[in-house]
Amino acid sequence: MKNNLWGVRMKVCQFCGFERKDSDKKCPSCGGLNSTIAELIAEEEANIEKYSFKGRCKRILNAENSKDAFFHEVELIKSGLTNKGVFTIFLIVAFVFALVISVL
Numbered sequence: 001m002k003n004n005l006w007g008v009r010m011k012v013c014q015f016c017g018f019e020r021k022d023s024d025k026k027c028p029s030c031g032g033l034n035s036t037i038a039e040l041i042a043e044e045e046a047n048i049e050k051y052s053f054k055g056r057c058k059r060i061l062n063a064e065n066s067k068d069a070f071f072h073e074v075e076l077i078k079s080g081l082t083n084k085g086v087f088t089i090f091l092i093v094a095f096v097f098a099l100v101i102s103v104l
């Protein structure tokens with residue numbers, strides 16, 4: 001791995017040798033996927049975190065408008081509703097309820 005003139009981390013495509021940005025998973029030249037297994041795992045973990053109860057609570061707490069963020073999360077969950085989703089909604093409602101009670 002090396003830096004180019006602009007300090008952007010560059011990698012070379014493992015298929016065609018085209019110099020691509022580190023953040024580009026797909027080679028702009030040949031379209032080959034250049035993710036290493038470690039990168040794929042990190043991505044997967046980020047996704048799991050994103051859709052986990054912890055991740056959702058973190059987003060709600062970090063949002064400037066917690067109420068809007070909360071309803072946004074509820075909408076997201078509704079769009080992909082499963083038994084687990086219903087449980088997550090219940091947890092979030094309980095969490096927000098506890099939060100409101102502690103503020104009051």
Ligand SMILES: [Zn+2]
Binds near residue numbers: 017018027028031
């Ligand atoms: Zn390529």
